[in-house]
Amino acid sequence: MNGPSNSDPRIDQAVVTDDAVVVAHEKLLGKQPDEKARYRLLPLNLLFIFSGLIFFGATYLGRYAGYFDPKVFDETAPKATAAAAAPEDPIEKGKKVYATVCAACHQANGMGLPGAFPPLVESEWVVGSEERLIRIALHGLQGPVKVKGADFNSMMPAAGRVAGSGFNLSDDRIAAVLTYVRQEWGNKAGPITTEKVAEIHGKEGDHKPWTAAELEKLP
Amino acid sequence: MIIAPTNAVSAEVSPVDVHARGALLLLLASSLGWLVLSGILALIAAIQLHSPAFLQDLPWLTHGRAEALRETAFIYGWAANAGLGIGLWLVGRLGGNLLRALNWTVTGTVFWNLGVLAGLVGIALGDMTSLPMLQLPRYVQPLLVVAYAAIALSGVLAWSGRRVDSTYASQWYVVAALFLFPWLLTAGQMVMLWAPMRGTLQAIAAAWYAQGIWSFWLAPLALAGAYYIVPKVTGRLLPSYEFAPLAFWVLLMAGGWTAGRALVGGPVPAWISTVAIVAGMLVLFHHMVLGLNLRVVLGGTGNALSFIRFGLAAYILSGVLNAIVSFRVVAERLHFTFAGSALDQLAYQGAISTLFFGSIYYMLPRLTGRTWSSGALIVGHRVLFIAGVVGAVVSLTVAGWLQGGYLLDGKTPVADILGNIRGPLLIATASQLVMLAANLLLVVNFFQSVCPCRTADASSPGPFRQPSAVEATAT
Known part of the structure; x- marks a missing residue:
C-alpha cells in the first residue's frame, strides 16, 4: 500500500497527477521517442493463451460453421454434395x-x-x-x-x-x-x-x- | 511499481473541472433522474412477472411497455447521460486543456433528454419499435442523433486539441465510444427503421445493434473510468499495461461479432451463431488482460475503488458467463429463460451501473470542490446496491435454470412453470426494490452535495489533502 489512507467515503484522494499517469504508462508502451526500444516480447503465457483461443476458434469454425453456407441452418449437418443437393437430371x-x-x-x-x-x-x-x-x-x-x-x-x-x-x-x-x-x-x-x-x-x-x-x- | 508521487492539490484541482462544472453536473443530474425512473419501472415489470394482474388496467404500463420503458430509460436516460458526463470529463482532464464547445454540450443534453422523454411517452402510447435496445419510436430518433452530436462535440475537440501527444487507455475507450455510438445508432436506424432490410437480416441487425450498445458504447465508457481512477488512487502503474492496446482492439474487433449468440437456434444460417460463439471466446482475452491490468484495484482503499472492484468483477464474470452460455448445449436450456435476464442484470447493473457509480463518486468532489454531503448515504448506497445486484442475479439465474428444465421437459404448462418459480421471482422483485432504494440514497446525497445552499465548512482548508500529507504517506 503506497497510497494515502482513503477512509473518508465522501472523497477519494488521488496521489498522482493526470500527466504523471499518462507519461508513466506511455513509457510502458515503449513508444517514447527519447527512450531506447523498450518493447518487450509478449510474455509467453499470454502469447500461448491468445494463440490457444485463436486455434480453438479456427477449429470450431471449421467444424460448426456450416461451411458458411447461407442455406445451412444445422451446424452439425454434413457437407451437402452436388448429388444430394440437386438430384441429377x-x-x-x-x-x-x-x-x-x-x-x-x-x-x-x-x-x-x-x-x-x-x-x-x-x-x-x-x-x-x-x-x-x-x-x-x-x-x-x-x-x-x-x-x-x-x-x-x-x-x-x-x-x-x-x-x-x-x-x-x-x-x-x-x-x-x-x-x-x-x-x-x-x-x-x-x-x-x-x-x-x-x-x-x-x-x-x-x-x-x-x-x-x-x-x-x-x- | 509506483508512479512518482506528485503534489496532491495540483493533482486534484484542475481548471478543467471548474470550467466544465455546469455542463457536467447537468448531465449527471439528468442521468440520476432517469436512473430512479428506470428503477421504478423495473420494479413494476418485475412484480408483473409473478403477479400478472398488477396494473393490468393501465394500458401504458402493461408488461411489454413497462419493460420497454425501463430498458429505454436505463440505456438512453441513465447510462447515456452518466457515461457521456464521465467520458467528457476524462478526455478533458487527460487532454489537459479546458473543454470547449460546452454550450453545445448543454444544448445537446437538454434536447437529448427531451427526446428521450418524448420517446418514453411514445412507448407508453404504444409506438415502440419492438427492437431490443432500440425501442424508441422512430420519430424521436433523428433528434437523438443530432443531440448526441452536440454533446459529443466537446469530447472530440478535447481529444483532437489535447496538450500532449501521449495517450492513455481511458482516452482510447472514451474516444472509441464517442465515435462508434453515432455510427451504431445511425446504421441501426437506417437498416431497421428507415429502409428496413428484409427477413432474417432484420433479426441479425437487431442483435448486432443490441450487442453494439454494450461492446461499442457502454462497456468502453465504463472501463475508461476504471482505467483512470485505479492508478490515480492507488498511485501504482498498471501491471501488463503493454497489453492494454491489444485488449482494447480485441473488444472493438470481436465484440460486435458476439451478437449472433442471441440468435442461437433462430432462423439464421448456422455460421452466424458459430462465429458469435468463437468471438465470445476471443473476447475473453480482453477480459483477461483487463483483469491483469486493473488487479491493483485489490490493493487500494476508498469508496470509488470499492465500487470499481465490484464492477470489474461483475464485468469479467459476465464476459465469462456470456461465453459459456452462448455454446449451443448450454443455450438449449437457458435461452429464452430468466437466465438471460440474470446476465443482463449482471452486465448492466453489476458492471455498467456500478462502474459508473464509482466514477461519479470520484468525479463529483472535483467538480464541486467540496466533499460529498453524507458518508453514511454513500456507504448505504454501496451496500444496498451490491446486495440488490447479487440478489437479482442469483435469483434470476435459479429461476432461469428451473424454467429451462421445465420447458425442455415439455410436460408442465407455462402458467404452472411460472407458479413453480414464483419464489425466485419474488426475491428478484425484492432485489429491484433494494436497488431502487439504494439509488434514491445516491440521488438525495447528490442533490445535497451540489446544492448551493450548502454552507462551506469554514474550518476546513479544502477537501483535498495537503501536499505535505501526501509526501509523508506516499514514500
Whole structure:
C-alpha cells in the first residue's frame, strides 16, 4: 500500500497527477521517442493463451460453421454434395450413358448406320412399346429386325446388369438412357421409370438376347 | 511499481473541472433522474412477472411497455447521460486543456433528454419499435442523433486539441465510444427503421445493434473510468499495461461479432451463431488482460475503488458467463429463460451501473470542490446496491435454470412453470426494490452535495489533502 489512507467515503484522494499517469504508462508502451526500444516480447503465457483461443476458434469454425453456407441452418449437418443437393437430371444422365455405350453403333445423331445398325430417330421400337424397348436394352437383340421399313440383321449386346453383359448398367441408368432417346432428335415418347425397368429386370432375370419375333408377341 | 508521487492539490484541482462544472453536473443530474425512473419501472415489470394482474388496467404500463420503458430509460436516460458526463470529463482532464464547445454540450443534453422523454411517452402510447435496445419510436430518433452530436462535440475537440501527444487507455475507450455510438445508432436506424432490410437480416441487425450498445458504447465508457481512477488512487502503474492496446482492439474487433449468440437456434444460417460463439471466446482475452491490468484495484482503499472492484468483477464474470452460455448445449436450456435476464442484470447493473457509480463518486468532489454531503448515504448506497445486484442475479439465474428444465421437459404448462418459480421471482422483485432504494440514497446525497445552499465548512482548508500529507504517506 503506497497510497494515502482513503477512509473518508465522501472523497477519494488521488496521489498522482493526470500527466504523471499518462507519461508513466506511455513509457510502458515503449513508444517514447527519447527512450531506447523498450518493447518487450509478449510474455509467453499470454502469447500461448491468445494463440490457444485463436486455434480453438479456427477449429470450431471449421467444424460448426456450416461451411458458411447461407442455406445451412444445422451446424452439425454434413457437407451437402452436388448429388444430394440437386438430384441429377435424368436427361443429362441419359445423355452421358448414351455417349459412352450406345453412340458407337447408333451414332451420336441417333441415325445408326444404314444396313448395319438401325436408327433410333422415329424408330417404332424406340417410341413404341415400353415392354419391348426395356427388354432390348437390358438383354440385347439378335437376328433379323425391321426398323422403319428397312431390314437389319446384326447383334446388339446386353447393356443391363445381366449375365453376359459388357456394360452392367444399373436399372436407373437404363431408365435414364431410354428416357433420353425417347425425347431426343424429335422423338416424343414418355419417360421410362426406374421402377418399370426394375420390374421387367426382376421378371426376366438373365434372359438371353431377344429376337424380334419374341418381342412382337409382347404388348 | 509506483508512479512518482506528485503534489496532491495540483493533482486534484484542475481548471478543467471548474470550467466544465455546469455542463457536467447537468448531465449527471439528468442521468440520476432517469436512473430512479428506470428503477421504478423495473420494479413494476418485475412484480408483473409473478403477479400478472398488477396494473393490468393501465394500458401504458402493461408488461411489454413497462419493460420497454425501463430498458429505454436505463440505456438512453441513465447510462447515456452518466457515461457521456464521465467520458467528457476524462478526455478533458487527460487532454489537459479546458473543454470547449460546452454550450453545445448543454444544448445537446437538454434536447437529448427531451427526446428521450418524448420517446418514453411514445412507448407508453404504444409506438415502440419492438427492437431490443432500440425501442424508441422512430420519430424521436433523428433528434437523438443530432443531440448526441452536440454533446459529443466537446469530447472530440478535447481529444483532437489535447496538450500532449501521449495517450492513455481511458482516452482510447472514451474516444472509441464517442465515435462508434453515432455510427451504431445511425446504421441501426437506417437498416431497421428507415429502409428496413428484409427477413432474417432484420433479426441479425437487431442483435448486432443490441450487442453494439454494450461492446461499442457502454462497456468502453465504463472501463475508461476504471482505467483512470485505479492508478490515480492507488498511485501504482498498471501491471501488463503493454497489453492494454491489444485488449482494447480485441473488444472493438470481436465484440460486435458476439451478437449472433442471441440468435442461437433462430432462423439464421448456422455460421452466424458459430462465429458469435468463437468471438465470445476471443473476447475473453480482453477480459483477461483487463483483469491483469486493473488487479491493483485489490490493493487500494476508498469508496470509488470499492465500487470499481465490484464492477470489474461483475464485468469479467459476465464476459465469462456470456461465453459459456452462448455454446449451443448450454443455450438449449437457458435461452429464452430468466437466465438471460440474470446476465443482463449482471452486465448492466453489476458492471455498467456500478462502474459508473464509482466514477461519479470520484468525479463529483472535483467538480464541486467540496466533499460529498453524507458518508453514511454513500456507504448505504454501496451496500444496498451490491446486495440488490447479487440478489437479482442469483435469483434470476435459479429461476432461469428451473424454467429451462421445465420447458425442455415439455410436460408442465407455462402458467404452472411460472407458479413453480414464483419464489425466485419474488426475491428478484425484492432485489429491484433494494436497488431502487439504494439509488434514491445516491440521488438525495447528490442533490445535497451540489446544492448551493450548502454552507462551506469554514474550518476546513479544502477537501483535498495537503501536499505535505501526501509526501509523508506516499514514500
